[in-house]
Amino acid sequence: MRQSFAKSCQGWCNGLTFERLTMADAPTRHTGTAPTIRDVAALAGVATSTVSRALSNPDRVNRVTRERIEKIAAELNYVPSSQARGLSSGRTNAIALLVPDVTNPFYFDIIRGTQNQLKAAGYTQLLVDTEESAEMEADTLRKMQRTADGFILAASRLSDATLAEAAANQAIVTINRSSSYAPTVMIDTPGAVIQALEHLTSLGHSRICYVGGPSSSWSNAKRWKTFDDETRDRGLTTSRVGPFAPKMTSGAAAADAAVRTGATACIVFNDLLAIGMLQRLRERGIRVPEDMSIVGCDDIFGADFCNPPLTTMASPIEQAGRVAVSMLLAQLGPLRSASSRRLAVMPTHLTVRGSTGSAPQQG
Amino acid sequence: MRQSFAKSCQGWCNGLTFERLTMADAPTRHTGTAPTIRDVAALAGVATSTVSRALSNPDRVNRVTRERIEKIAAELNYVPSSQARGLSSGRTNAIALLVPDVTNPFYFDIIRGTQNQLKAAGYTQLLVDTEESAEMEADTLRKMQRTADGFILAASRLSDATLAEAAANQAIVTINRSSSYAPTVMIDTPGAVIQALEHLTSLGHSRICYVGGPSSSWSNAKRWKTFDDETRDRGLTTSRVGPFAPKMTSGAAAADAAVRTGATACIVFNDLLAIGMLQRLRERGIRVPEDMSIVGCDDIFGADFCNPPLTTMASPIEQAGRVAVSMLLAQLGPLRSASSRRLAVMPTHLTVRGSTGSAPQQG
DNA sequence: AACACATGCGCGAACTCCAGGCAAAGATCA
DNA sequence: TGATCTTTGCCTGGAGTTCGCGCATGTGTT
Numbered sequence: 001m002r003q004s005f006a007k008s009c010q011g012w013c014n015g016l017t018f019e020r021l022t023m024a025d026a027p028t029r030h031t032g033t034a035p036t037i038r039d040v041a042a043l044a045g046v047a048t049s050t051v052s053r054a055l056s057n058p059d060r061v062n063r064v065t066r067e068r069i070e071k072i073a074a075e076l077n078y079v080p081s082s083q084a085r086g087l088s089s090g091r092t093n094a095i096a097l098l099v100p101d102v103t104n105p106f107y108f109d110i111i112r113g114t115q116n117q118l119k120a121a122g123y124t125q126l127l128v129d130t131e132e133s134a135e136m137e138a139d140t141l142r143k144m145q146r147t148a149d150g151f152i153l154a155a156s157r158l159s160d161a162t163l164a165e166a167a168a169n170q171a172i173v174t175i176n177r178s179s180s181y182a183p184t185v186m187i188d189t190p191g192a193v194i195q196a197l198e199h200l201t202s203l204g205h206s207r208i209c210y211v212g213g214p215s216s217s218w219s220n221a222k223r224w225k226t227f228d229d230e231t232r233d234r235g236l237t238t239s240r241v242g243p244f245a246p247k248m249t250s251g252a253a254a255a256d257a258a259v260r261t262g263a264t265a266c267i268v269f270n271d272l273l274a275i276g277m278l279q280r281l282r283e284r285g286i287r288v289p290e291d292m293s294i295v296g297c298d299d300i301f302g303a304d305f306c307n308p309p310l311t312t313m314a315s316p317i318e319q320a321g322r323v324a325v326s327m328l329l330a331q332l333g334p335l336r337s338a339s340s341r342r343l344a345v346m347p348t349h350l351t352v353r354g355s356t357g358s359a360p361q362q363g
Numbered sequence: 364m365r366q367s368f369a370k371s372c373q374g375w376c377n378g379l380t381f382e383r384l385t386m387a388d389a390p391t392r393h394t395g396t397a398p399t400i401r402d403v404a405a406l407a408g409v410a411t412s413t414v415s416r417a418l419s420n421p422d423r424v425n426r427v428t429r430e431r432i433e434k435i436a437a438e439l440n441y442v443p444s445s446q447a448r449g450l451s452s453g454r455t456n457a458i459a460l461l462v463p464d465v466t467n468p469f470y471f472d473i474i475r476g477t478q479n480q481l482k483a484a485g486y487t488q489l490l491v492d493t494e495e496s497a498e499m500e501a502d503t504l505r506k507m508q509r510t511a512d513g514f515i516l517a518a519s520r521l522s523d524a525t526l527a528e529a530a531a532n533q534a535i536v537t538i539n540r541s542s543s544y545a546p547t548v549m550i551d552t553p554g555a556v557i558q559a560l561e562h563l564t565s566l567g568h569s570r571i572c573y574v575g576g577p578s579s580s581w582s583n584a585k586r587w588k589t590f591d592d593e594t595r596d597r598g599l600t601t602s603r604v605g606p607f608a609p610k611m612t613s614g615a616a617a618a619d620a621a622v623r624t625g626a627t628a629c630i631v632f633n634d635l636l637a638i639g640m641l642q643r644l645r646e647r648g649i650r651v652p653e654d655m656s657i658v659g660c661d662d663i664f665g666a667d668f669c670n671p672p673l674t675t676m677a678s679p680i681e682q683a684g685r686v687a688v689s690m691l692l693a694q695l696g697p698l699r700s701a702s703s704r705r706l707a708v709m710p711t712h713l714t715v716r717g718s719t720g721s722a723p724q725q726g
Numbered sequence: 727a728a729c730a731c732a733t734g735c736g737c738g739a740a741c742t743c744c745a746g747g748c749a750a751a752g753a754t755c756a
Numbered sequence: 757t758g759a760t761c762t763t764t765g766c767c768t769g770g771a772g773t774t775c776g777c778g779c780a781t782g783t784g785t786t
Contacts (some may be wrong), residue, residue, distance in 0.1 A: 015663075015749085018463055021387075034509060036509060036770085036771060036772085036773080037771065037772060037773095038772095046736070046737085046771075047736065047737050048738095048773095049736075049737070049738075049739095049772090049773075049774080050736055050737075050772095051772095052771095052772060052773055052774085053770075053773085053774090056772095057773095060734095060735085061735075061736080062734080062735060062736085065735080065736080079505065079506055079508060079509060080771080080772065081450075081509040081770095081771055081772070082509060083446050083447075083449045083450055083455065083510075083770095083771075083772090084446075084450055084509050084770075084771030084772040084773085085771080085772055086446040086448055086742090086772090087444075087446055087450065087741090087742045087743060087744095087771075087772070087773085087774065088741065088742045088743095088771090088772060088773045088774075089742085089772085089774095090742080092446065094489075102471075102474060102475045102478055103475060105447060105468075105471075105664060106763085108468075108471050109453055109492070111465060111474075112465050112466055115465055115490060115492055119491075119492065119507060122782095124489055124491075124507075124510065125489070125490050126457075126487055126488070126489060126490075126493075127474070127488050127490045128482075128487075129475075129478055129479070131481065142440060142442060143442055144487075145397055145442055146442060146443075146444040146743095147445050147446075147487065148444065169397075174756090178732090198645055201448070217769080248668075260427065263741070278668070279668060293742095301468060301664070301665065302664065302665040302668065302669075305611075305641070305642060305665065305668070305669045305670065306665075306668045306669065307668065307669070307670035307671075308670075320467065399742090399743060399744090400743065400744065401743080409764075409765085410764065410765045411743085411744075411745095411765095412744090412745075412746075412764080412765065412766075412767090413763085413764055413765075414744095415743095415744060415745055415746085416745085416746085416763095416764090419744090420745090420746095421746080423762095423763085423764095424763075424764080425762080425763060425764085428763080428764080443743080443744070444742090444743055444744075446742090446743075446744090447742070447743030447744045447745090447770095448743080448744055448745075449744090450742095450743075450744070450745090450769090450770050450771065451743090451744060451745045451769070452745070452770095452771055454745085455772085499780095509771070546772095645741080
């Protein structure tokens with residue numbers, strides 16, 4: 001073995017000694033922090049490349065050598081720097097999740113879903129709040145193009161053109177934002193709206209109001225369209241109020257506007273807004289569901305314990321996050337998405353709770 | 364971009380669509396198009412080092428050259444790879460936030476706070492769920508030692524020894540986990556518990572139960588100790604039940620246990636558990652607050668609109684997250700924490716809502 | 727038994743991208 | 757014209773991966 005050429009040097013890791021070839025002194029700092037691949041290689045008496053392969057491509061290294069290297073690496077607590085690894089491989093093992101508003105519980109569920117799935121796949125999640133701004137979203141996408149291997153855009157505010165451009169340059173999956181440019185996870189809102197309408201009409205409601213969310217929201221447009229299409233043939237009196245910001249505080253304005261339309265039931269853009277409305281209605285002495293029925297959307301945390309509990313179009317949000325991750329990773333995989341899905345539709349169902357009831361008798 | 368991408372994109376419909384890559388360069392490394400500093404340098408007719416300086420150290424480069432470089436960089440959409448930058452600087456510009464459970468709304472607020480503050484400082488947030496496991500927490504800390512510049516541990520489950528060791532090697536700030544090894548942001552639970560006790564006794568309650576959270580939780584221990592100390596001198600009949608997992612589903616068991624103690628009021632480890640208890644008590648026909656008063660802790664999302672709205676020890680959780688970030692960044696700064704704060708205590712106040720009321724008259 | 731060929735293993739160099747030190751070249755001033 | 761700046765280029769370091777290649781066996785053939 002070549003170790004006979006080596007001379008023993010002063011160990012710098014917990015009193016261990018190691019062999020070093022008679023070369024110019026490599027500038028290995030012994031700061032006690034973060035051992036590098038070189039440290040491992042020196043201790044194991046092999047080249048750095050061998051260490052690299054032993055750890056990342058084990059079957060291309062002799063078993064004894066590999067085990068020795070693994071042992072030493074473990075002793076040193078060696079962790080390959082993902083920074084340096086990413087340099088040559090071009091990958092970061094991180095994916096970014098862009099949400100319009102970390103404040104919104106809807107996105108919490110998505111965060112949770114992606115987080116779980118990414119961790120399972122050994123990826124790191126980079127969480128970014130784009131503050132409901134398309135510009136900020138595009139900006140983040142640009143700035144992080146090298147930082148993340150891929151992006152999940154939840155409820156993207158991007159224009160079609162911008163999204164197309166972005167998707168051409170990086171791996172992207174959208175959630176609740178249909179697009180022909182990037183794979184998408186859709187939550188089946190149309191189906192849910194239809195269920196909600198059926199529920200309300202079967203309870204005798206004939207004057208129904210759609211309480212709209214932000215105008216830049218794709219899913220809001222979709223929900224309204226379905227609502228509009230489906231009510232046309234049923235002899236219902238419909239109205240629409242909004243747009244309202246998807247926050248609880250907008251609930252007061254939304255409730256007042258909805259009441260003014262004379263409707264006896266509302267289908268509301270999302271649960272946050274709906275819960276805000278419930279509060280306002282109670283303040284005003286309007287009983288739910290006796291005077292007014294409310295249907296929310298998303299089934300967020302809190303929809304089950306608000307007062308009254310909210311009837312809502314429940315969607316498997318967390319699962320949507322997980323599916324988005326799978327689709328993204330498939331895109332990144334070696335098979336290059338030859339057959340990977342472009343669209344996943346998450347099923348939705350109506351969860352009936354206390355906020356909907358029979359239509360009030362006509363005075 | 365140069366990609367002729369718009370072709371062969373199926374419209375989306377219900378059902379699944381498949382993508383087929385018809386482009387010549389099958390391995391469309393999305394990053395293959397990402398310009399490097401070399402591209403910019405070549406186009407600008409300067410050396411790469413000049414580009415580097417022009418962008419990160421502008422006053423060391425002639426204005427005309429700099430502007431030319433900036434223009435070209437902008438045209439190319441050039442973004443320096445944080446990977447490579449980190450290599451030489453040793454910094455990643457990323458901070459990891461470790462939370463025991465992303466599911467818990469309490470941490471949502473922390474996530475939100477750190478997210479905002481980090482973004483403002485130009486840092487990326489790496490979110491990790493440690494699943495309430497000390498081992499997993501330590502593991503993450505080790506694995507990410509090179510990935511993040513610093514760590515924020517929310518409600519750390521680490522043992523003192525492990526925490527000490529970790530803090531010796533990396534920049535760490537803890538939230539709600541006192542320690543002499545790392546700077547800490549504390550939420551003033553003792554103060555809150557005292558306020559809650561005063562509130563309850565002033566309402567005539569004399570039999571009060573503490574509903575405990577997980578035994579590994581430092582703040583749970585702290586809350587119980589304060590409760591115990593403070594009730595001793597007041598001639599109150601106290602009891603303790605638990606430990607319970609800090610989840611809504613544990614509320615049922617917690618409620619049943621609390622009722623059995625004969626207490627007329629409960630101080631509950633956190634709001635999640637408290638809200639779960641409210642549900643159970645209603646199921647059992649026990650009225651809140653007429654038969655039983657409930658005080659939660661944290662004032663999470665939902666505490667204001669549950670039924671009845673929850674009286675709770677409100678803490679500025681989001682602000683705690685922000686402060687943690689500031690403390691961490693101070694630690695990372697050039698001054699090396701010589702004078703940076705080791706402890707921040709966030710004030711707390713009792714927010715009285717509908718879940719507390721006068722003690723029931725003795726039968 | 728000797729030789730040719732095949733295989734496995736590990737080395738070293740080249741590469742990734744950026745920052746920064748040093749030095750050279752050009753510009754300005756005395 | 758020499759001295760002092762100012763600008764800019766060259767080169768190296770930093771941590772890891774990848775690839776070509778040589779060395780040392782191992783196998784098969786005559």
